[in-house]
Amino acid sequence: MNYWLMKTEPTAYSWDQLLRDRKTNWDGVRNYQARNNMKAMEKGDGVLIYHSIVGKEVVGLAEVSRTYFPEPNCDNPQWVAVEISAKSSLKKTVKLDDIKSNPILIEIALLKQSRLSVMPITHEEYEEIIRMSEN
DNA sequence: GCCAACGTTGGC
DNA sequence: GCCAACGTTGGC
Numbered sequence: 001m002n003y004w005l006m007k008t009e010p011t012a013y014s015w016d017q018l019l020r021d022r023k024t025n026w027d028g029v030r031n032y033q034a035r036n037n038m039k040a041m042e043k044g045d046g047v048l049i050y051h052s053i054v055g056k057e058v059v060g061l062a063e064v065s066r067t068y069f070p071e072p073n074c075d076n077p078q079w080v081a082v083e084i085s086a087k088s089s090l091k092k093t094v095k096l097d098d099i100k101s102n103p104i105l106i107e108i109a110l111l112k113q114s115r116l117s118v119m120p121i122t123h124e125e126y127e128e129i130i131r132m133s134e135n
Numbered sequence: 136g137c138c139a140a141c142g143t144t145g146g147c
Numbered sequence: 148g149c150c151a152a153c154g155t156t157g158g159c
Binding site: 136137138139140141142143144145146147 | 148149151155156158159
């Protein structure tokens with residue numbers, strides 16, 4: 001089982017919307033590195049959902065419910081989507097500022113590669129963010 | 136709104 | 148294959 005962090009701009013597609021939809025096809029990724037990360041996802045992998053631009057915080061917990069498939073309605077078969085299912089809202093959102101000031105999270109890809117929208121995180125990083133959300 | 140950090144494109 | 152120019156992301 002692997003762990004991931006996926007970014008979304010809440011003005012485009014929010015965590016609340018994912019809760020209402022229960023699950024969604026995560027598509028529109030047009031970056032090779034992010035695409036390759038999506039291809040590496042396995043069913044049941046843990047996903048943290050992060051709101052970029054507005055909020056700048058980790059807001060919810062989801063899981064991969066379908067591994068990658070060619071993006072629907074896309075001419076170019078190289079781009080893929082995965083299906084993500086909402087699991088639960090974090091009791092307390094975890095702010096980017098708090099991630100930055102946590103020494104356990106100093107190496108997290110969110111900070112190292114700020115532009116990447118789909119990134120792997122370690123089990124330790126995943127657990128630490130969940131722990132922070134429970135305080 | 137600015138700009139740093141990347142990624143992509145295209146001329147050579 | 149190099150690299151300058153340009154585009155995009157996302158924090159500030």
